[in-house]
């Protein structure tokens with residue numbers, strides 16, 4: 001195989017970025033569109049080129065025997081039949097986060113892919129940002145020592161009624177955790193190269209929230225390598241200007257990221273000022289998604305190890321579920337126990 005022929009299911013705001021990125025890739029070709037919404041199909045034909053189109057994945061896979069991978073950019077609820085089909089046709093899957101809206105269901109999907117022996121990668125695009133890679137590099141080169149503690153702040157007024165945004169988060173349970181914090185928790189595991197041990201968390205909804213369920217998350221995580229992280233995330237900040245800061249205090253200095261896509265700085269203990277790190281130019285939602293697609297293609301075309309696998313993703317999903325339990329029961333939740341217990345549950 002020299003090129004991946006990809007069927008793209010889901011042509012909403014996220015699927016459009018996937019269509020653009022697949023079209024720009026030398027390793028991949030966009031073979032077909034799948035979406036039950038005729039308007040979405042029509043727009044894709046106009047914006048990303050004329051392709052065979054289908055209203056469901058089953059018809060696409062039946063009609064196009066030359067497909068060799070599936071990208072799922074559908075909402076996280078209701079993916080089972082699509083994943084089952086990909087398993088049946090032995091087609092590698094690249095799936096948007098979160099894999100599903102519970103750890104148990106996600107574990108079931110991971111087991112299905114394992115049983116069918118197909119690779120399943122999750123679209124964790126923030127891992128592939130230049131700023132994330134540069135943070136990893138700072139830590140690996142021991143410029144400011146080893147991470148010891150951090151705070152991660154993401155405060156945004158997300159107007160969920162905007163046309164360019166998906167609508168299901170307005171009604172779903174714990175939208176901030178499943179849709180947004182999942183990226184942040186994954187970044188903590190990825191950059192600190194460790195696994196979570198426990199969390200104490202409270203989630204709630206501010207009085208003015210346009211979302212049905214909680215948009216605020218405050219949590220304290222402990223990680224296996226001794227790192228402690230204080231997390232604050234909200235989609236219903238009381239100011240329209242976004243605020244992001246990820247600060248890590250390390251054994252010889254600090255790392256401070258001031259924007260979710262860029263602005264990386266560090267300082268050693270006695271430095272009077274921060275030093276900024278030069279980052280490669282970045283096209284928002286494109287460069288990072290290109291990183292995901294390149295990793296997926298490299299694993300399939302060049303036998304590179306699969307990155308951001310479904311199994312790995314379960315560990316970040318366990319952090320989400322631990323936050324929910326902690327908030328409901330007002331207690332510290334042991335994350336490895338939750339992970340092991342869920343994985344050993346029979347599938348239903």
Ligand SMILES: NC(=O)c1ccc[n+]([C@@H]2O[C@H](COP(=O)([O-])OP(=O)(O)OC[C@H]3O[C@@H](n4cnc5c(N)ncnc54)[C@H](O)[C@@H]3O)[C@@H](O)[C@H]2O)c1
Pocket residue numbers: 009010011012013014015034035036037040055056057073074075076082096097098123124125165166167168179
């Ligand atoms: N990684 C990121 O940065 C990022 C950013 C935004 C969204 N996402 C994720 O991408 C996914 C989709 O998000 P969105 O904002 O595009 O959602 P959306 O609800 O706005 O759009 C989803 C699209 O999928 C279509 N669809 C629904 N069921 C389908 C099915 N069975 N087969 C084919 N198409 C189907 C819908 O008609 C719609 O066009 C979610 O998992 C979301 O969390 C990721």
